[in-house]
Amino acid sequence: MAEESFKAAMPVAELAPGRMRSCRIGEHEIVVCHTREGVFALDNVCTHAFARLSEGYFRGTRITCPLHGAVFDVRDGRVLGGPATTALPTHPTRIVDGVIEVALSSPDAS
Numbered sequence: 001m002a003e004e005s006f007k008a009a010m011p012v013a014e015l016a017p018g019r020m021r022s023c024r025i026g027e028h029e030i031v032v033c034h035t036r037e038g039v040f041a042l043d044n045v046c047t048h049a050f051a052r053l054s055e056g057y058f059r060g061t062r063i064t065c066p067l068h069g070a071v072f073d074v075r076d077g078r079v080l081g082g083p084a085t086t087a088l089p090t091h092p093t094r095i096v097d098g099v100i101e102v103a104l105s106s107p108d109a110s
């Protein structure tokens with residue numbers, strides 16, 4: 001049974017509302033998105049081909065891939081627009097002492 005372990009991603013002061021930022025946690029490339037509904041973390045690599053979502057566009061709760069334009073909901077990773085058909089994995093976040101922490105529930109899973 002995988003246990004969630006939260007790791008520091010970045011100070012919340014460095015991620016203004018409406019902005020996204022990539023970071024690396026262990027072997028994982030993560031994109032952290034600050035929305036009006038809270039802070040969400042997702043895999044940074046698109047599920048369609050290879051592109052970093054942090055190099056795309058982020059507005060509201062939607063993130064758009066820079067390569068072919070797939071759109072994902074950052075709250076749950078679901079696909080809102082193709083060509084991607086697979087949801088983007090999401091990861092729990094929390095803020096402790098002004099630092100955004102992200103939990104990777106199965107860090108060895110690919």
Ligand code: FES
Nearest residue numbers: 046048049065068
């Ligand atoms: S790589 Fe993201 S939509 Fe194709």
